[in-house]
Amino acid sequence: VFSELSVIDNVVAGLQRPSDWWLPTAVVRGPSGLRRARERGDALLDRVGLEGPRDRPARELSWGNQKLLANGFWGVARHVNYLGEVLMAIGLTLSLGYPDHDTAVTLLLDAADAAALPALLRGQLLLVREDEAGRVLDATALQTPGVLDDLYAAADTVTLGAHRYGQPAISGSIALDFATRFALWAPTARAVAVCLYSNDTRALPARQDETSGVWTLDLPGALHGQRYAYLVDVFVPGVGIVRNRATDPYSVGLTADSKRSVVLDLDNASTKPEGWDTAVRPAPLASPTDMTIYELHVRDFSIADKTVRPAWRGKYLAFTEADAAGMRHLRGLGDAGMTDVHLLPVFDIATVPERDCATPAIPAAAPDSEAQQAASSAVAAKDCFNWGYDPYHFNAPEGSYATDPDDGAGRVREFRAMVQALHAAGLRVGMDVVYNHTTNSGQAPSSVLDRIVPGYYQRLDANGKVERSTCCDNTATEHRMMAKLMIESAALWALHYRIDSFRFDLMGHQPREAMARLQQAVDAAAGRRIDLIGEGWNFGEIANGARFVQASQLSLNNSGIATFSDRARDALRGGGCCDSGAALMVQGLLSGLHYAPNAMAAGKDQREALLRAADMARIGLAGTLRDVRMTTFAGDSKRLSEVDYAGQPAGYAAQPGEVVNYVE
DSSP states (O other): OOOOOEEEEEEESSSOOHHHHHHTEEEESSSOOOEOOOOSOSSSOOEEOOOOOOTTTTEEEEEEGGGGESSTTTEEEEEEEEEEGGGHHHHHHHHHOOOGGGSSSEEEEEEEHHHHHHHTSSSSSEEEEETTTEEEEEEEEOHHHHHHHHTTTTGGGSOOOEEESSSOOOTTTTEEOOOOEEEEEEEEEEEEEEEEESSEEEEEOOOEEETTTTEEEEEOOTTTEEEEEEEEEEEEEEEEEEEEEEOOTTOOOGGGEEEEEOOOOTTSSGGGGGGGGOOOOOOOOSSGGGGEHHHHHHHOOOOOOOOSGOOOOOOOSGGOOSSSSSHHHHHHHHHHTTTTEESSSEEESSSSSSOOOOOOOOOOOTTOOSSSHHHHHGGGGGGGOOOOOOEEEEEEOOOOGGSTTTHHHHHHHHHHHHHHHHHTOEEEEEEOOSEESOOOOOOOOOOSSSTTTTTBBOOTTSSSBOOOOOOSSEOTSSHHHHHHHHHHHHHHHHHHHHEEEEEEETGGGGGGHHHHHHHHHHHHHSOOOOEEEOOOOOOOGGGGGGOOOOSGGGTTOOOOEEEOOOHHHHHHOOOOOTGGGGGOOOOOOOTTTSSSOTTTTTOOOOHHHHHHHHHHHHHHHTBBBBBBEEEOSSSSSEGGSSSEEEEEEEEEEGGGGGEEEOOO
């Protein structure tokens, strides 16, 4: 019997201030300015001045004997050399990946110690300040994603997850099946085992490839339908060495409530609805500007539709009821010119119980009563409804929309049946995807990634805390293996589920470079152009390119990837995206600005605000294109990129297909 978490060796006194970054293989950089002061004639600089974070006073740190890098809790110090003049030679390389660390102190690990890096990374790593007598004066933990990316770059080309491996062998007249390979990237793990669940539970040890950091176990046969999980022995900062039982981040099949991963061959007949192999899908659009999108929620689509059989209401299979009211309505919209149905998140989500969820009983109270909200809040933790922006497993369909969430193959089959039915109605299918955050991180039960490679997949601030600007625990798609997971996940949906387009939630939190590679990957997987649109908002810890060139409104020119424009939206509706309180009363062109002032605007001259809003509406009508010229309400002739919108260019797109102009 294996619990979800077992602490093998706890940390007696944890250190929770990982304010230094370990970037490429042998380089350590702290987030502080550098002052050089030579007080002794040693070959190596033995006294370095460091400025602390902006809210702390500058201080002079003595690094006697260069004992700076420690392994283990107050463990044996490792020699680190100060780069000195070499800093200029490597500065450009570091700037490309970590621009926010450019003014940092830079330290270089001795070549003799660099060979020990893989072993060092399996334990606690501290940067330690000692006095001349070797007494520890201060210490900080290290953030290691940079060195993991550098050391284990070979993992980028490894197929991860449970999959068929090798070629079938012929023994006489008998063709032996493929092997099944279980592959997990866990470079800092001390041990990994694969747990197989059937009538009994077996834990079989995996073997690590030192080049890629990937642990693998090969077993004979396809093992289609086999339930499994991983046991990962790994050091967790602030906890110690733990044994985590975790599902596979690359799971394509799951049991109910995501308790176990399921080995699935997506070419197996049990994963395909009738006619899947020969089903026709709509042709690609001639241009992205031809897209007309209807966004819907799978459960909302049919949960109250009495023309759908009861067992299928709120499920994927409701879309296969061709004569039901919902599908008749969608076909009518298609006849009127709609091209795409975009599904709110349908990957596995963490916030809807897939068994025994609850539907609140809403009382027939007065419209201004709080009773309705109270009834909904009472069952919020187990409500059958959620928008779905709470990722759990990126590569498996959500189980609450399946008729049997415990049937991994059934989830896939029913999802494909939905896509097949929409395609048969002449409608393309898009997915709303959320790769910018996870529902949880750390040791939380629904934290998959962080329990396997602690501190790698989430974006951290200078103090080692997980950034949460997206609402939840931000992922770090600037890291090699998080980008790989995102790109390969999108390609899987394009290939195996015939998804025609993707809408990216908070796409501006992802690097442009990663999104460009994703575009190539989904196009190649599908054998056709896959349209990408996303929220290119510029905010949070990565705003204005603080960590990388973002996939944001201002950075995607000539990429072919479209972003939503808030210019005309705000002008027509009024207010902005994140308003609250009195700001919710700000009027727009469609809500009475100037001509029908509300109580908040009564007595105010809003003519200029009206004219300015009219300019923004015209910019939206002109496609938010940066090079189009217009005469503003003030009489000035300007390119749209020269018109101000909250400190940013109002016109930003290079071509019409790179912007989604909308009002909600």
